[in-house]
Amino acid sequence: MHNLARAALILMLLVPAGMAQAHHHARCVVDDRDREVCLFNPARRIATLSPGATELTYAAGAGEQVVAVVSYSDYPPEAKQVASVGSHTRIDLEALVSLAPDLVIGWVTGNPAEQLETLEALGMPVFYIEPRTIEGVASAIERLARLAGTEAAGQQVADSFRHQMAQLKTRYAEREPVTTFYQVWDEPLMSVNDQHLIGQVMQLCGGVNVVGEQSRLVPRLDDEAVLAANPEAIVAGGMGEENRHWLTHWEQYPHLSAVANNHLFFVPPSLIQRPTPRLVEGTRILCEQLDSVRQQREAL
Template sequence: MAFTSPTARFALALLLMLPALAASARVCVDDDAGRRVCLEQPAERIVALSPGATELLFNAGAGERLVGAVSFSDFPPAAKALPRVGSYKRLDMEAVLALKPDLVVAWISGNPETQVQRLEELGLTIYRSEPLRFADVADTLERFSVLAGTERTGRAAADHFRDGIAGLRDRYADADSVPVFYEVWEEPLMTVNGEHLISEAIRVCGGVNVFANLPTLAPRIGKEAVIAKDPEAIVAGGMGEDNPEWLEPWKRFPALTAVQRDNLFFVPPSTLQRPTPQMLEGTRLLCRHLETARARR
């Protein structure tokens, strides 16, 4: 049969294009475990298994596609209204499955891997997330936006974050170094090593993490170890956004340089302890604190 009319030729051309159009709707990215994650079309129902992933997805423009999150997913405020699927340490598998997500964002070092694997075995698409550098935060924003079909928003958020961090690096590139102890938790006493994202924030500001050489990402330490290191500044996140009570016990050690110079500084934990764009503001505050420490020499 000959297709001679314009209408017939258009219909034939459309038929030939359909496979290519279907293929173009497929979206793929590499996750932080080095695995290829592909969806037949941008995700419409996303479950986030860490507060950080929830925040990153909102930043990437995918907030309206989120249908579930774990406890303590509290930023932005809209995240508080999402149905809960347990905590990041113990997932409610039935709650996850009931939401029928087409994408689940897991936290490599935080979620129970056996539960994540089970979700995968049950047919869910899993993106494993673990931003370890500022560059990873920006890259994650772009990847999430690809998976959600919100590339313009994701790229803009990533560029803003990259530019902000680059500006801080330039500003403090020649600043005098400040030995820093960062307290990530009080009981048990915990800090971060040089591989942690918080340690990168310290370096950006011209600080030196006194426990950078420890082998564990978030090691437990004793107060004696802090006293032996004698940091010039002690920075703590505390248990709330405006609760610097963890700094008070250090005042019982007046021989510490940080105590003698009143270099006991608080940074709201949500701005420095989650791998999200809020780290830009947290790093700015940290840099101002270290500038104060330099001025008190």
């Protein structure tokens, strides 16, 4: 940050006095970088630095405490009314500091590390999130609620999420496997491995990830790798909630199983690419899509 001294002064002037008052019972949680984060008072001014972090914070019952978000923080709708401080890849630190957050929710692999380190150097508590499992999503909600003092509301949402995902897991546990390719990006072509949260959702639905054994969490691939795997289903998220154009790319390969059988599927990205309670809806859509592949098999 080119004007660190000025930012520090702004923070000292605007930070709530309560942050400086040490209470006997600190609120401590472990974040997704295995760091303990402690607050002496419930957070009252929260900055969320990814759309997923914004959604999780609202899910934890702390929406009214959010004072800063980043671009594409569009759910719930009221989040669009909160001040934006740039994008998750480039944060306007002066704008953020001027809002005097007493808690920053960072994204482990999505936010610039040096910018979050700057915020920590200014004395702002940074809680890093990046749920890698279904349980991790529920746990993130509980931990955020702990920091925000909204435990009851957060616990209710976390328990409901666990219950609904468990129901889907039971429903699809015995279904026949469907070889599946999930496209997370187009140029370069990118997917996910079995350790990724989306990969785990595929497994829950009975999908067999054709690139699941890749060593990278988000591997870069080429068309030839997909053609060689010949998945029964191709699923894409696209750049927008209604934008399916990534799927048309595959139609140039009519002998690809997913193309020949019209098994090119779209799931709105916010429902499956964000680690939030709406993952229930995205999982349900994906499971139903893979079930349609099984039904067509049976009809032949």
